Amino acid sequence: MLQLQVYCERKEEKGVSNVLSKWNVQFYVEGAGGSDESLLKFTAFVPDFVINDIVDELVKAVDLRKSHSSITWFPISGRSVKYANSVRVLKKFKRHWSLAAIEGLIEKANSQAQVDSIQLTLGAVASIVALFGLVNNSIVMIISAMLLSPILGPLYGFSINIVMGKGKDALEAVLSIIKLLSVIFVSALVVSFLLKSGGMMPGRPTGEMLLRGQSGVVYIALAVLLGYAGVVAIVSRIPEILAGVSIAAALVPPTAVIGISLVMGWGDVFEGSFVLTVENVLGLLIGSLLGLYVLNVSPRSYYEKRAAKMYTKRTAVVLTAMVAALILVELLG
Template structure:
């Protein structure tokens, strides 16, 4: 259950009243501003906010919409109204999505530290040929954030913010690559390092890895949007990127000719995850509220999807050629 409080000037009263004609609400006049209070099931919040926002002129400071979650509400009329409402799938409001993904477009020391530590732990597991250690490293990496943020921003047509998320993703992956290369170089000076099974399995080019990444990106973003913990949902994405990125650093030092195959694997994984994330966001029907913004977002989304699919097809083609 959500509580919506709408403040509107007198000149906008009739429009709000018309927008709420099929909704149970209470109304108060506070000086020169009307206050409408509405209680609605979570499933209907997004549609109701859209109706109110279309009727409310937010250019005036007095006009505003406030949404909160009450502890409980006791009302026989509201209880009857809720029973009469047809149940539908709950949809997260755009405003809430934007608020939740804002940190993913910012690069900070904590993200770099967690990703770097995850990369070093994955490196240890790769060198020790220990898959348990590699899996443990995935619990630390915040890689899902920038990918999820990018897919949401693309769907909303927010170009600058989506590019910022890609920049954060690139910086995090490069930190893993650089640290893995430096650590491998230093360890190799003291102890000759062999190519373990866990390493060699990640320098074999196979298109199945790329297709698997699409499924992982789709499932992880869908689960994350449904309220699954970022750590749990992020394990799938981190498992697809962090170890191959660490392998790139390892083979750069130990076996440079394998660097191209390792880079292709990483590129295919990253593009596959983004394709899967965009598919999930499209299924969730994330879009701006205004028709003008929707048109802009649609154009940007189509161009972005076309470019990413082209890159995906190119990587898949190269992977197939090298796998033969």
């Protein structure tokens, strides 16, 4: 249990009362200025897992630039029936992430966000297997390639570090995604060139290639859903392979088709697969951020949370603007 104390002017009473009432927390108010009747002191009893959200709203209701205004909180012991009821109500809407749980998520994210030579090798193998599946119109081989691709880890590393306000680590995760996609592309490019030199490539795109050479708004929406599902799977300890295969399906085959079509000179397929890959990447990143937002994953410290919220908001705006530009291109095209 935390005791929250808010000192404010009487004209700010309604705003503070509205915030505390909205969160269904027990509180009382009293005069705090002695002879100065314009000052008030609010005292509330707040569960620790919602303190950041409540204070974030109180900051908007209280002018902290004034010397007599303040918002403070500290742990206390004791029991209150009304407090217990508030906790039960709030837990229905807010998932309780302990400091240890948050640190565990960050540690897991950073360990998965880095790609080493083994993972890059798996990416290359996945690309080659996908290529043969695409050339032979074999969906079984394409699915096998998806099982090998380690793309889910960097995606998770990006999203968790963004919501934690760790820009450098998030950038490293993005670089890992770029490395994996580059390896998939180059592998498909080289093997396609060798097969073409040996006369073993088809004269025109197969059905599976054409499917990965088509972009559209619906694919962005699907990518957002897949990104959301992938991050929720990791955080909620659902078997990651269930979401990992779907995410790999959105990235590995179309990226391989980029390399194939470039070697074969299929301009329309190249353009479509390239746009589809970009759409899928952006959609997955947006979906992963949305998943962590819904799960209420954030720093525990109030000030860290404010900074992380600003960082997340800016990232979401940039990604959304890029997706909007792609949608506009699709609609105009």
